[in-house]
Amino acid sequence: MKNVKIGVISFEHMHAVSYTKALLELPGVELLGIADEDEFRGTRMAYEFKTRYFKDYHDLLNEAVDGVIICTNNKMHCQVSVDAALKGKHIMVEKPFALTAAEARQMIRAADEAGVRIMNAFPMRFNPNIVAAREMVERGEIGDILSITGINHGKIPSGWFLNKELSGGGGVMDHTVHLADLIRWFTNSEYRSVYCESGDLIHNKQIDDCGIVVAEMESGAFVTIDCSWAHHKNYPIWPQVDMEIIGTKGVLEVKAFGQVNHIVDEVSGIIVDVIWNEGGDEGLVREFVEVCRTGKEPLASGRDGARALEVAVAAYQSTDSHTATMVEHIEFDR
Amino acid sequence: MMEQGDFDVLDVCLPTYLHKEYAIAAMDKGKHVFCEKPIALTMEDGEAMLEAAAANGVKFSVGHVLRFFPSYRQAQEQIETGRLGVPRLIRTTRNQAFPQWSWENWYQDYRKSGGPIMDLVIHDVDWIIRNVGAVERVFAKSFNGTVSGQEHCILLLRLKNGAIAHVEGSWAYPSGSAFHVTYEIVGTKAQIEFDNLSTSPVIKQTCEEGLHKLEAFSPVEGSAEPYCAELNEFVRSIEYNLPLAVTGQEAIEALKVVLAGIQSSQTGQPVSL
Helix, strand or coil: CCCCCEEEECCCCCHHHHHHHHHHHHHCCEEEEECCCCCHHHHHHHCCCCCCCEHHHHHHHHCCCCCEEEEHHHHHHHHHHHHHHHCEEEEEEECCCCCCHHHHHHHHHHHHHCCCHHHEECCHHHHHHHHHHHHHHHHCCCEEEEEEEEEEECCCCCCHHHCCCHHHHCCHHHHHHHHHHHHHHHHHHCCCEEEEECCCCCCCCCCCEEEEEEEEEEEEEEEEECCCCCCCCCCCHHHCCCEEEECCCCEEEEEEECCEEEEEECCCCCCCEECCCCHHHHHHHHHHHHHHHHHCCCCCCCCHHHHHHHHHHHHHHHHHHCCECCCCCCCCCC | CCCCCCCCCCEEEHHHHHHHHHHHEEEEEEEEEEECCCCCCCCCHHHHHHHHHHHHHCCEEECCCHCCCHHHHHHHHHHHCCCCCEEEEEEEEEEEEECCCCHHHHHHCCHHHHHHHHHHHHHHHHHHHCCCCCEEEEEEECCCCCCCEEEEEEEEEECCCEEEEEEEEEECCCCCCCCEEEECCCCCCCCCEEECCCCCCEEEEEEEEEEEEEEEECCCCCCCCCCHHHHHHHHHHHHHCCCCCCCHHHHHHHHHHHHHHHHHHHHCEEEEE
């Protein structure tokens, strides 16, 4: 079997590190190179991962890579994805998929026209606990889903995440999409309307750090997503992705990062919850490699990414208008 | 009893739709009245009770008992001492199986109980108003009686001071489920979390006729026991003519918010207060 050749474009989003680590664990994969505008960061990562460094991502796209993982800031997702599609590369782009519906549509069209696959990095679809919960739902063990309370509550990131020009927004943009995607996946239903209250309430960084989204699905279920970056810096764990699913026959509660050990370190004074299971990045990267190898339609496709983005976009509209906003669905060209 | 009774205080524990009639009848006889929450199903009824109390010069309070739970008192203290900074993001849950114990099943009848927004999450709404601030806007979702044997509701509150609260109440859990109550309050300086199940110091597990049962207990005895404490406090306020721990006006404020929630759950749009 021929090796699958992968390139990583930018380490601006820190998830690039765990994706690259996961990539190197897989058999039959070659990390062909890393592109990063930031020479210091790029050369350091290339050294760490023992691969080639490219300052300009176009040069990496000119190499014989089968696919690229894009972890730039959010604003760059569209341009880099379209460029990669034009070069015939399969694409996995970090979430949120894009900043706007128009960008999302353009990215998907570019991939479709080039005959490549575009995937959105939704690692929660590969988190073992989430997967187990979805299987129970699919088997009908809790009946029909009536309501879901979702929490993706974390700490506030730094750097470009706090610059709306580059990120498109704060917690609502960064965190809504994970659960928006899982809820679509669990309910097999699309979003009808969205209401949101959000704002810069805790950290005083002039960007939304608290947000709660309430949405109605076409199935009639109502769901909520807490997308806040509210936790303080010494909170014992960073990621929190929880769902409480109310069904007609039962209730299912799942914590994607519930498998932790509680460590109290006398020397550093740190008290921390350490996750001991796979988080989801491993399965996500495995899926992308499989997409590159076979050209199959990915689980967590660009279209899924676009649908989740629609919820975040509607949430900002609702925050401003104080009304429940109908979700505008992107019409894809094919 | 009302005609012949040699008593000072009436504790009204009737279903909500009967509160006004009995409370006012007692007040008109000069009795002090302690009324179970919610105060009433409508603003008109609630205000009539307040007026009757004022007209008869009797004390009137409502059983917003959450304020007397030691676990909630601790959060109140953390806010009051400034340790949390300014509370900004609040999440509360109050989840259980459908109430099976009610007389003539009055909980299931929205005209009598008001449903879970009125009857269940009003506890948390009152606590949030008192300890975090007045409500500006309410958005709510509820089954609203469309699902047989299950009720579930979410209130999203925006407070006048900007804080956001996610308030969840459920009667949708399977029969036999433990009552599950949580809160999380994130302030500008610190956060506090409570979960009644993970902090229950007494857990009992039994197996009868092949059916496993787990029950969680968090014993609070004596004068600290919340249902006892709220009544003691009321009696004390009568005995020494002290200000009430829970005023009728405060109960009306909570009622106004849950009524806005019910309206929002029916129209699909937020309601501004």
